[in-house]
Amino acid sequence: MTGRLLLVCRLLARDLRRRRVETALLLLAISAATATLTLGLTLNDALAKPYERTRAATAGPDVVAMPGATGPAALAALAPLATAPGVTAHSGPYPVGYLMLTARGRAVQAVVQGRDDSPATLDRPAVTGGTWVRPGGVVVEHAFAAALDMRIGDTVSIDRHPLRVVGTAVTAARAVYPRADWRADAGSPLTESAGLVWVDRGEIAALAGARPLSYALNLRYADPHVGTSFTHKREDGIEYTSWTGIAEANGRLVTGARLALLVGSWLLTALAVVGVANIVAGRVADQRRRVGLLKAVGAGPAMVAAVHLAEHLVVGLAAAGTGLAAGWLAAPALTDPGAGLLGATGTPPPGLRAVVAGTALALAIAAAATLAPVLRAATTDTVHALADAATPPRRRGWRVWLSRRMPTALLIGVRVNARRPRRARLVMVNTLITTTGLAALLMGLRQDRQVGLGGAELANPRDARTIQAMLLVIGVLCVLGLVNAIVSTWTAVLDARHPLAVARTLGATPAQVTMGMAVAQLLPATLGVAVGVPAGIGLYLVVSAGEQRYAPVSWLLAMACAVLLAVAALAAVPALSAARRPVADVLRSTPA
Template sequence: MARRSDTPPTAARDRVGALRAAARLARADLFARPGQTILTAVAIFAAATALVVTLALRAGLEDPFEDAMTATRGAHMAVHAGLTDADVARLRSLPGVVASDVRARANRQATVAGRTVEVGLEALPAADAAVDRPRLTDGRRPSAAGELLVERSFAREAGLRPGDRVAGGTITGLAVTTQQATYPRWDPGLIWATDVAGPERRVAVRLADPEGTEAFAAAARRALPGTRLAFTDWHHVRDTITDQTRTNALVISINTLLALFAVGFTVATVIGGRVLAQRREIGLLKAVGWTPRGIVALLVGEYLAVGFVAALLGLVAGAAIAPLLLEPMSSLLATPTPSALAPLPLLLALVLILAAVAVFTAVPALRAGRVKTIDALALGRGAGTGRASRAARIAAALRLPAIARLGVKDAFTSRSRASLTIAALTFMVVTLVAALSVEATFHRVIDDPALRAKPWDVRLEEPSALAATQGDPAVADATTISGFQVAGPRGELHARAVGDGFAAFPYAVPDGRMFARPGEAIAGRGLYETLGLQVGDQVTVRVEGQPVTLRLVGRHVEPDDDGEVVIFPAATLPEVPEPSAVIANFAPDTDQAAAARRLEAAAGVDAELPEEEVRGERADIRPIVLGSSLLLVAVGLVNLLATLLLVTRERARDFAIFKAVGLTPRGVLGVVNAGGAALGLIALAIGIPLGLVTYRAIMAAMSPSEGTDIVGTPGPFALLLTVPFVLAVTALASSWPGRAAVRVPAAAVLRAE
């Protein structure tokens, strides 16, 4: 019995002793090569930083409008009209209404940045309003008469900031809301004040069934017969924001996806390569009795300790960097800026990094553990085949200089490590090509606004301004356009009718042709797919209850309303609907901004320049593209640096021999630089065509209403710029390993051999 009771404490002491010995071994190994340890930590730090940023960006894209609706208690339906208290009470008591808010509203003309614009003044709701409470993003809420809160997209467009004066008051803050989409696409500009009065009121309601907006509108018309009611449906706000930002969200999605792949490859390269380089140490451990399982546990624990510290620092850095990209993204999406400190993404990033560290340590450790002990002790790596690698044979066939051949051979000492490094560099190249494609796409749309279904130079939201517009000396062509709903074979469709002179405003029609006479129409991709039609078919729609038959002669590029839009000459209809706006083209070499200001003054309303709208979107997306691209460049740089450092360590004996037979320090640097350049050139050869194909394929898959119709391809010169950039990255990554190789003491290394 005594012997039985003594056994467990002895076993426990043995386990504690083994753990202490393992901890001492791990500590000695990490501190024996501080440069390698620091590099491993830097790689994990970079991976964690990139992962936090990408997860934060993805979280901001999941459903930004839904997040904004939750943050602002957004209305499902709003009614605008001159309403009495009794009218308001009827609306608030309709079936399905679970919460409501009523506020006074008045439209006024105001001078903003030297321009006369229309603003919608609304009574400021309470901070805890049940419906439609604006979410403050800058400054503070108004607290006294004469203080104003301005909707953020209107403020950004007009250049307004807290402290500025507008509409007879001082701006104290900016806010986001879901009661309308981004200005100027939705106007007028929205301002909240504490002292708004007037006959018009806005009744906002939340419904038990958010999809019951049409039923609520019908019930409101029955409850208030004879009252002219205007409705704002949350579906329309959401669809406008989604359509407007689809391309931008696509760019962010592409870059974050590439970043996640590059992070995985980098962690695999750095940790896996270092473990394989420790075969001599693994051989020693096997020689003194360590089992393969114990060796794997030792190495996994060693790198998890490094990974945990580096990952925590990376989480802090990622949380600091993410807001710099989240703020412009939220401005694009007209939503509140999401927090980068959400615990779930941070915890997920930490778990993913540590899991990757464990996997990419265990797999090569198992492989190294299978090497025979005597082979591992001999050279620290498995025996070679004695044959030149395929890369070395190709370099010889190309008659490259001897230094370049040596560099290529060294870079491919480990094919798996070289493959992972090429993959990480390829993702960097793909990202650069995607960024160039984004620029080319914006350039294409700026040059041809018809690709945004806006084949005009200027639009004025005032139909009565047609005569003044036609009389302006800078205007070459002008007409009216109407937007309205029609009843199609399977429900409501969006329709536009272009007035006389429509031939001067040709839409972008990749399939078929532009309509040329009344009765002909063009439609977006979504309409053709929804109704199962083809170019040349006829479709009958009902306008104000009257059937109208249209012959579809073309498919136009349509970014809005999922492409379910039909456009035709206004003369097609027996009764032309009231125009919505005036559109015009300027004469060549016109100063469009100056001409637009002149038309604004004549018409008394804003003049929208499609080119300026696209330029604004490009300015918003550039920080996101640049930031995510720089992250991937940093990840690729760390990956290549790790590979070349491991190569110089493994090839120390070879470098010593080269120096002994007369290779100069410059020659040693050339060998290392040639190896990095070889990996970079292969990544370029793969990454440039892959980037072009990937960008086009993702745009086609995720933006079906526009697809590849708007995609721009970078020119040859722009693509060639990636070559010196990548070679500069490889040269930078080669500088440290090259200097390390130069410092290899030939006599000491050869004496040890």
């Protein structure tokens, strides 16, 4: 047993050293899928309780109370709540005005809250840039400032009163932009989209002018169940918003990004399986003679399978580590405060669940893509393995009749695919998955949803996060699809060197041989594009809620043509290089 294990290790190490490029590509393919899964799980862990972390850091309240009345009547309605049974702490009531803010030429709705410069018992907004409120200055909620592209030192106006932006901050007492809730008048329900800003308490009356002020009272209860028993309710003319309701509103900002990463991890996993299968198929085909030699010297099918599986499982373990690290490092790009992801000031290392899931996925991809070709090689007859013959074409009368009438390039392409039908299927699946992702991305870019804030429309942070996640996934998807296409075309050219040399001896020109290899890749790729475009549109419609706008046909056609041109170019380059080699040299170096 020890001798066999030593033999497997020695063959494994030797094969990895001899095929470094293929090993690197194999590592890249598995790492991409593992990294995406890790990114999704790490993002989920980092954002699992973002509001709770911000609430703890800013002394967030259990419940925020706002009366329907305004002015002195509002203060009178809130006064008994501060000393109600079970209330252990309170802050406020703080004056709130629903005013128009003008920044960079755009007038938008803003919830303006008056605050003191001293720290409060409850709701101490965390300053993320600049300073806290002072006379003549305004502090803008972080996500709202990002949407308006406001910076420290800019000048804005609130109902025609100029103020200088002195800072940005986050809070746990009100949902982030665009869920700050704005009233058309002080007594109407909180329904419309808006952003939150803070000003000096002594200035808010002058800013509001004739508009009545409302008030907000922050409460903390001895019984924690009070803050979790509801999200929003109205009693005796007072609206109560629980911290769970604010957390739920903030959580909606990242649901699209999470879903995009989840679906993207499925697509990348499938593409990684195709890529690994392509690489493994090429390596096993290249190693068939070695399989025959191993079996000739006494190795059984189990030993042959162990040699090949061990190699790819080792690569899978290395890819798991690489993918876990890459996913963890990429996570902060989607957890910055500008996304409205409160409390996401740092991304913790992947937890045990992410490590186990990533490792299991990497090993599963390596095993699933390796098992079929390895078993086929292990069970191949020794004589056939030593001969390393391709699949013989099935001759039929109608096929012979049709082949006589085909152009030379098309005939070469069809015969190349007939010799290795499994490789052609992998090309089709690779193109289908890549096109599906690109079509879904075009659908997402077409939506261009914005939030109406009175006089202007601003970008929706939820859609911005979703598009960012989609671009990240599709970028990795395209890189992996490109790697798969390169591997497929190079292995196809290397495997078809002898048949192409024979075709040239029978009169085919180098140009026809090059076009034939391009056709061999384009035939299955065209089918993949034809199925991938509607599949991508359907995938986006299934996972997206609400009414959707379709991507223009011109976008989809341009994308499909670009994919097919890339496939043709990737096939033509190695084929042209091989076609320039003398026929005699090819026939001498390639076993018949």
